Amino acid sequence: QQSELNSFLWTIKRDPPSYFFGTIHVPYTRVWDFIPDNSKKAFQQSHIVYFELDLTDPYTISALTSCQLLPQGENLQDVLPRDIYRRLKRHLEYVKLMMPSWMTPDQRGKGLYADYLFNAIAGNWERKRPVWVMLMVNSLTEVDIKSRGVPVLDLYLAQEAERLRKRTGAVEKVEEQCHPLNGLNFSQV
16 A cells, blocks of 8 residues: 555655655666655655756766776776686676576667677776676676666656756765775775
8 A cells, every 4th residue: 555655755844845755776667666655746746856966967977987997007807806807707708698688678679789788787897996896797687687778766756857847956976975985995895
């Protein structure tokens, strides 16, 4: 029942009210039906919406991509133990081989090709920092590949906010997310 769902919505009592809604970085179609009506109504009634990051801003996407890279001149092969690097390389070869069978007819119908999708996700992997490679590998599963092309909840809400001509903003900068992850040492990763 919609009325029994945990809304992850907090109300800040003021006039007009403000709301704080906790999101998750998964394709919105996986969670949309479980978001209670009160949360959807608060979003619809809002005039200004702030997100964790502005995922509609090309600078944000570019900065996220750049922050994942190792310092100039370094490659993943230089920082990973040889056995882990070889296992990773074999696993990525396996994923690339399997990706065509993991894709849905709908994805193919939209002109999405397995090689393009693999390169979009794993391209330049040998230049990425280990923590970002770990996150990338975790997203290279059949279930995740089948949902590629569907925006994550944050991006979906941002796109909806733009479509509805709401003012939008972000509460964090890329660096505020990037530096803590890049600060993890190898044993933590």
